[in-house]
Amino acid sequence: MASLARVRLAPRLPAGLRVQVRSVQTTADLTQLRDKPSDPSQPITVKLHEDSFQSYLCDKPDLEVQVTGEELLTMYKEMQTMRRMEMAADALYKAKLIRGFCHLAIGQEAVSVGLEHGITKDDRVITAYRCHPFAVLRGGTIKGVIGELLGRQAGMSHGKGGSMHIFTPSFFGGNGIVGAQVPIGAGVSFAQKYMGEKTCTFALYGDGASNQGQVFEAYNMAKLWNLPTVFVCENNKYGMGTSAARSSSNTEYFKRGDKIPGLQVNGMDILATKHAVEYARKWTVDDQNGPLLLEFVTYRYGGHSMSDPGTTYRTREEVQRMRSTQDPIRGLQKYIEEWGVANEQELKQLDKEAKAEVDAAVEEAKASPEPLIKDLWTDIYYKNTEPPYMRGREREEVHHY
Amino acid sequence: MNPLKGTYLSRRLSSFYLSVSARHSRCNSTSATPPADGHLPSVASSEILRTKREAGLRTPGIKWADEDSSAPTRIIVGGRETRKMNTYQAIRDAMSIALAKDESTVVFGEDVAFGGVFRCTMGLAEEFGKERVFNTPLTEQGIAGFGIGLALMGHTAIAEIQFADYILPAFDQIVNEAAKIRYRSGGGYNAGGLTIRTPTMSVGHGALYHSQSPEGFFMGASGLKVVIPRSPIQAKGLLLSSIRDPNPVIFMEPKILYRSAVEQVPIDDYELPLGEAEVLIPGSDLTLLTWGTPVYHCETALHLLQSPPPELQPVIPASLRSANIELIDLRSILPWDVKTVAESVSRTGRLVIVHEAGMTAGVGAEISAEIQKRCFLKLNAPVRRVTGWDLPVGLQYEKFNIPDAIRILDAVVETLAY
Ligand SMILES: Cc1ncc(C[n+]2csc(CCOP(=O)(O)OP(=O)(O)O)c2C)c(N)n1
Numbered sequence: 148m149a150s151l152a153r154v155r156l157a158p159r160l161p162a163g164l165r166v167q168v169r170s171v172q173t174t175a176d177l178t179q180l181r182d183k184p185s186d187p188s189q190p191i192t193v194k195l196h197e198d199s200f201q202s203y204l205c206d207k208p209d210l211e212v213q214v215t216g217e218e219l220l221t222m223y224k225e226m227q228t229m230r231r232m233e234m235a236a237d238a239l240y241k242a243k244l245i246r247g248f249c250h251l252a253i254g255q256e257a258v259s260v261g262l263e264h265g266i267t268k269d270d271r272v273i274t275a276y277r278c279h280p281f282a283v284l285r286g287g288t289i290k291g292v293i294g295e296l297l298g299r300q301a302g303m304s305h306g307k308g309g310s311m312h313i314f315t316p317s318f319f320g321g322n323g324i325v326g327a328q329v330p331i332g333a334g335v336s337f338a339q340k341y342m343g344e345k346t347c348t349f350a351l352y353g354d355g356a357s358n359q360g361q362v363f364e365a366y367n368m369a370k371l372w373n374l375p376t377v378f379v380c381e382n383n384k385y386g387m388g389t390s391a392a393r394s395s396s397n398t399e400y401f402k403r404g405d406k407i408p409g410l411q412v413n414g415m416d417i418l419a420t421k422h423a424v425e426y427a428r429k430w431t432v433d434d435q436n437g438p439l440l441l442e443f444v445t446y447r448y449g450g451h452s453m454s455d456p457g458t459t460y461r462t463r464e465e466v467q468r469m470r471s472t473q474d475p476i477r478g479l480q481k482y483i484e485e486w487g488v489a490n491e492q493e494l495k496q497l498d499k500e501a502k503a504e505v506d507a508a509v510e511e512a513k514a515s516p517e518p519l520i521k522d523l524w525t526d527i528y529y530k531n532t533e534p535p536y537m538r539g540r541e542r543e544e545v546h547h548y
Numbered sequence: 549m550n551p552l553k554g555t556y557l558s559r560r561l562s563s564f565y566l567s568v569s570a571r572h573s574r575c576n577s578t579s580a581t582p583p584a585d586g587h588l589p590s591v592a593s594s595e596i597l598r599t600k601r602e603a604g605l606r607t608p609g610i611k612w613a614d615e616d617s618s619a620p621t622r623i624i625v626g627g628r629e630t631r632k633m634n635t636y637q638a639i640r641d642a643m644s645i646a647l648a649k650d651e652s653t654v655v656f657g658e659d660v661a662f663g664g665v666f667r668c669t670m671g672l673a674e675e676f677g678k679e680r681v682f683n684t685p686l687t688e689q690g691i692a693g694f695g696i697g698l699a700l701m702g703h704t705a706i707a708e709i710q711f712a713d714y715i716l717p718a719f720d721q722i723v724n725e726a727a728k729i730r731y732r733s734g735g736g737y738n739a740g741g742l743t744i745r746t747p748t749m750s751v752g753h754g755a756l757y758h759s760q761s762p763e764g765f766f767m768g769a770s771g772l773k774v775v776i777p778r779s780p781i782q783a784k785g786l787l788l789s790s791i792r793d794p795n796p797v798i799f800m801e802p803k804i805l806y807r808s809a810v811e812q813v814p815i816d817d818y819e820l821p822l823g824e825a826e827v828l829i830p831g832s833d834l835t836l837l838t839w840g841t842p843v844y845h846c847e848t849a850l851h852l853l854q855s856p857p858p859e860l861q862p863v864i865p866a867s868l869r870s871a872n873i874e875l876i877d878l879r880s881i882l883p884w885d886v887k888t889v890a891e892s893v894s895r896t897g898r899l900v901i902v903h904e905a906g907m908t909a910g911v912g913a914e915i916s917a918e919i920q921k922r923c924f925l926k927l928n929a930p931v932r933r934v935t936g937w938d939l940p941v942g943l944q945y946e947k948f949n950i951p952d953a954i955r956i957l958d959a960v961v962e963t964l965a966y
């Protein structure tokens with residue numbers, strides 16, 4: 148059955164992709180079933196496609212992985228929920244309830260959900276502005292994310308930051324200055340090593356961001372001091388309107404760490420992303436090999452932000468092809484159905500639950516009030532260590548602490 | 549005086565203001581949403597904008613590139629044409645002239661080959677070629693340093709930093725390299741060919757990283773010039789001057805004015821002087837000094853002073869309504885036109901400074917210190933500053949964070965009545 152799927156899929160790949168020999172696959176459903184015990188609580192064994200990974204200065208991960216049916220269903224539900232949440236943000240933006248800047252991760256769900264399934268609660272994550280799913284998966288809530296986008300008190304930063312400004316105890320945000328989060332991630336991982344924690348930090352950035360000088364500065368520090376930093380380049384092929392090839396002299400982002408070993412990963416197959424994350428965790432934490440660079444090859448379906456239609460610098464056909472042939476959720480759906488874990492009906496039920504969960508969270512967030520005026524003056528300095536007063540625009544707006 | 553308690557007037561004004569705020573903030577929860585470009589109703593009706601050909605051609609200080617500067621200024625402007633342009637079109641026009649006239653000119657920045665986020669470079673790559681108008685990687689420090697290198701080789705480099713908020717990664721290159729290279733090479737090298745354009749100031753919902761006004765951070769960097777235009781005609785003339793000025797210039801473009809400010813812009817090549825403020829409305833009772841977007845809030849405040857709406861009439865003494873206020877657009881932040889401002893304040897005895905950046909160590913701080921020194925005996929009231937709050941710009945209430953017409957009016961009335 149699995150080999151059948153492969154034959155069926157092969158002609159879908161456009162000629163351009165087929166001749167691109169030395170790149171990973173981004174087809175979402177090439178993993179094959181190897182062994183499925185009759186007891187549904189026992190893990191099933193599957194084999195990832197041989198083109199799921201490319202490596203640099205390190206061995207490729209083993210292609211055989213184990214996963215339970217239950218986990219497949221959890222991942223499916225989470226990916227659907229994250230996509231629903233982003234779609235809700237899109238609708239709220241179009242209804243002008245969300246203002247300002249807003250970046251959606253539709254199409255990239257296998258990265259956020261796969262990452263969460265490969266790490267522990269105590270590992271740390273930091274990323275740029277395309278951050279909504281990470282914030283929820285790392286202990287936040289959908290209501291908290293949507294509330295923040297709406298600028299309401301229920302928001303994860305109490306409505307003071309808006310999009311990109313969302314944090315949890317193991318998630319250092321949402322960062323708006325492209326590249327700035329990467330050396331911060333190195334610092335976080337230094338503290339983990341210093342404290343003897345058995346954890347690591349995943350510092351994420353885009354293909355565009357990878358060209359910022361401070362990314363290279365962070366690589367050097369992490370390698371020099373052998374830090375448990377996993378640098379994660381989420382290569383969605385574009386940084387705003389500039390394609391990877393136009394922005395980067397070397398588009399093999401996994402090889403850009405100089406002495407830091409790297410792994411390029413099919414970022415559309417969640418089994419590959421999860422497996423790569425586990426590999427990186429073992430590399431940095433268990434084996435204490437120092438930093439590792441992961442490159443997830445993925446794709447964003449929508450525009451860069453809400454003001455970008457996303458079709459002026461790439462063709463509609465390209466977007467359509469990615470959506471229809473390489474979608475990470477559809478790929479996982481196929482595994483679940485073909486491997487007999489659940490049927491279409493059962494998955495439809497999960498879709499419904501995801502939608503209902505998001506709808507309810509949106510309503511709760513919408514009902515939350517805007518921040519209080521007095522909160523404009525909090526969180527600038529640590530409580531009770533503020534200057535005696537801070538200035539408003541003029542005298543009667545001076546705020547005395 | 550208890551600094552907490554405002555005067556009767558400011559309390560009345562505040563309650564008027566709050567009722568306006570309440571009306572505005574409700575926009576967030578109803579379908580009556582503000583326009584996508586933000587609120588700035590005063591721009592559309594501004595009398596400061598030169599919307600007629602004749603007025604455009606008679607812009608004060610205009611220097612036509614095709615006229616010998618030693619010849620007497622042509623009084624007749626016949627033969628010259630203007631075209632209706634908004635600010636981004638005028639900026640594009642300036643760059644297109646620079647590219648056409650000076651072969652060494654290149655334009656670069658993130659996504660500029662596609663027109664840039666605000667369309668200022670629309671079509672330039674097609675017109676002048678991809679070798680001259682090109683996208684850079686995401687690398688602000690690199691962009692600034694790269695531009696300095698080009699300038700050292702005698703090229704004209706026009707760099708774009710996508711938002712003024714992102715100029716901070718390039719701060720070191722600008723302040724330590726561009727500003728100092730002439731001095732530290734004993735005049736042997738200079739980065740005069742470099743102009744860095746960047747969109748600045750708030751737009752209504754930009755939040756922390758799309759609303760800042762960082763001009764003050766550069767004010768102490770001798771060797772640099774910092775320019776902020778208020779309108780399309782100004783933008784074109786000041787940008788051409790900045791590009792041709794033999795010093796590195798940071799050219800900050802108020803982003804809310806890109807589309808909203810429209811004028812009849814002369815199509816010929818012309819320049820407007822750097823380092824010179826412009827008196828927009830002459831007056832004798834108070835000097836109101838500003839730059840960029842708040843120019844229009846100041847204009848509205850003066851209208852309110854002259855003919856207050858019924859809600860405000862009780863709090864604006866009739867005797868103050870006929871006050872002659874002198875409105876000045878500073879235009880150049882570094883160097884700033886001390887002479888014009890000091891001369892004005894010596895006549896009026898009162899100064900109110902308005903800017904969007906926070907008050908502490910904002911540009912207004914430097915100006916007030918210098919003016920109180922030069923005009924100490926002439927001052928009839930303390931120099932007053934109306935500025936943004938000393939806060940990071942939150943997502944909500946951004947409109948209220950920046951100085952608006954009511955706050956400016958309040959400061960003007962209090963300073964007049966001091
Ligand atoms: C220092 C800085 N420069 C520019 C920007 C504007 N900007 C925001 S996102 C972006 C593109 C980033 O692309 P990439 O790193 O590939 O991430 P993606 O959006 O694809 O997730 C740019 C230029 C910024 N936020 N910060």
Ligand SMILES: [Mg+2]
Pocket residue numbers: 353354355381382383384385386387
């Ligand atoms: Mg990208």
